[in-house]
Amino acid sequence: MIFSSFAFGKLRASAALVAIALATSGCSALHPGVNTQRLAPGEAPTPLGTPVRDNRSPMEAALACFGDQLVAQNGPRRVIAVGDVKDYTGKYSINEGNAITQGGALMVYSALGKIGGPLTIAERFDPTIAERELGYTDRRQLGDGDVHEVNGNRVPWLPYFGGTITKSDYYIVGGITELNYDIRSGGGEVVINNIGPKARVYTQSVAVDLRIVNSRSLEVIKTISLTKQFTGYEIGANVFRFFGTDLFDINVGAKGQEPLQLGIRTALEEATMRLISAVAKVDPSICMGQRQDTIPEFSADQLRGRALAAPLRQGAASAGPVSLLPVAPSAPVPSATLNDVSTSGDAPSGAMLQLGFEFGDTTLMGNAQAVLDQIVLQAARGPVNVMIIARETENWDPAKRDSLIDARLAAIVTALANRGIAPGGISVTWRPDKADTSIHRDGPGMQEIARIQIRK
Template structure:
């Protein structure tokens, strides 16, 4: 009879048990923190891949889109705003982590202005180094564009390879924004609880901190501060955990499991700066921001950027800074009722704010006016936005330019110079706004008479002073 003896297995050494336990724990932890990895090329170490790039949205996206639409809907020429230095004045610095507050406050303000769309034009003043260098090259006749240019000289025209520059290519700004981030208050409020039995316990706590920003908007021409604003933003954080710290026989176990999180400080600073920008721009555009400010939501981030939320298209601005009629404005002008011939017929010629150029469907109206004036005298009323309120000298000069533009356009359409006269224009002492329809004021009135109309008395020059009201 054969006997079989089974050997009793030896107990695993304590060191091996610890090593195995550590390996199992490490594998479990690794499974919790794995991230996608990609090997870019053979024999290279794999790299970790994260989420895709997205728009840097804040809780203020809807507010910026809404306010940009409100300003654009006024049909005013866009104001030109620049940004100075928006510094970190808190002085909070860590040797390990560096500055606690972003050093890019000015860049955040620039982005906030850009989110409003073309309702606000943004002028670069923060870093004009490249432009200044190119102007220096142009001044030294070193800057070219690959083409030859004709330049008038004492001996006649000459062809030069450099780009002629006569100054005035840089557009001015109307206002600029400056200021800084002035407060960072740590742990202004905290609370929580911790419970343990036999060195096994749980804990939970919350904490808050805050930042403050102070900005101002300044008139570029006069350097007068038009509005100052001071805003503060609180940030909340939390921490929860489970802790074991005790001996089991001869072994000491120290286990910590938990999580903590905090609202991103720099995101909150960006949101505070964006709200400050809306309020400062409102101070100079006179467009009430309250209906839009009610749209801010801080309990979730929007899924769309301000640009995609905007509904009013960006205005098109010509080289002089005047708004060019587009979309519905052009259609309204081009689809205007035909000018009927007959004594007493009156037609409006609109001008944009501060501009003396004819744009959009106005040119079609001039064709109709010339055709109607050939049959009977026609009154042409030059109108502008009722927000125009210039001093007497500037108003007179602008009126002369507008009358001259319309007169030249009618002459080019076959109306004799003597057939155009000014029937009214405001006197220099007349400071009243002569309204003509919603949002419009009368600038001047012309009487246009073609050679074939056969009506009316002698006409007077288009700029005759005795046609002024009150003279």
């Protein structure tokens, strides 16, 4: 290939201009896409990046759904503590430090917080401040600004008679046990006269091992071991050769990998969810379908209260879809048909079973457990039609009403699932249309909000 001296001159001039531009301190190429702000006269501009946001993971919707599932179960409050979740891989770099996060226990704490619901989190990982203040109290040094009476004497220190620390029911411990580099890698490079592209992909994995222990008996209730793979890529092109009497060494490229520590957080969150399901005796598979391959837009706190409705719309993979929209019954039904809603606003109930909810709540009324047992018995003989009712004083806007109905239906599906009724056997046969603002009264002080059909 022949290059003219004119072409060489233009190439040298372009390279010189690029070098000058990069050497200029004010050049925007040194901070592409980053805003800067001069905080005081004479100071260098400070780069300002993106604002703080919720640290979300692909497990957000699943954790929120699981918390809703625990609420719907209406079980006892459980106090959960977290012990050490250490890095047992031993991987360390003198330049970069530990390859694996040392905050595994903190990630488990955060996972418990994302689940929420009836779980109470007990601090056992770092009780330093509490223990120090107990020491101050023991030495009669701690006060709250008030005067207290002890044995008939008024004292400025805070009396302490013990018993204020809540016991834990279970605690979670374990560690990150594997970091496997270069499970598989491959790539290619084509170079002609020291000019050419290259590409490479590589895979590594981590594993976590956790267990949940009964705090009183120290019995290990369940263990779990999860692993996750990470794939990275690297692409580039380079030029290293003489053009005329000038040597050019130009390299461009890009590389990326799923964040290692985010993957560990995701694995710990899923492990925590499965461990809690073991002690709460609920099936986590209803919510595991909401685990995503991407980072969701909303955090678990924002999804709580409506996350459990999604599995109902999608249905269990093995049991078929569950629809939250009205469907026509597939078989003849009693005279009080499922879709027979009076235009006057009063919906007759007939002999249909009823499940009720308190005002604005997703908790079933007190007699619900007996009704649920009756539903299961009748479902063994054929389809069962059930009316969902709430207080007549509820008069929400359509959006809030629909959201509350979704959460209430989710609570019923979870309660029935715990009794052996698959989600795929439950269908919604009537619910108010989005444009329907009327109250469908049913009996004194109550209104009908939905109807469902259950098949076993």
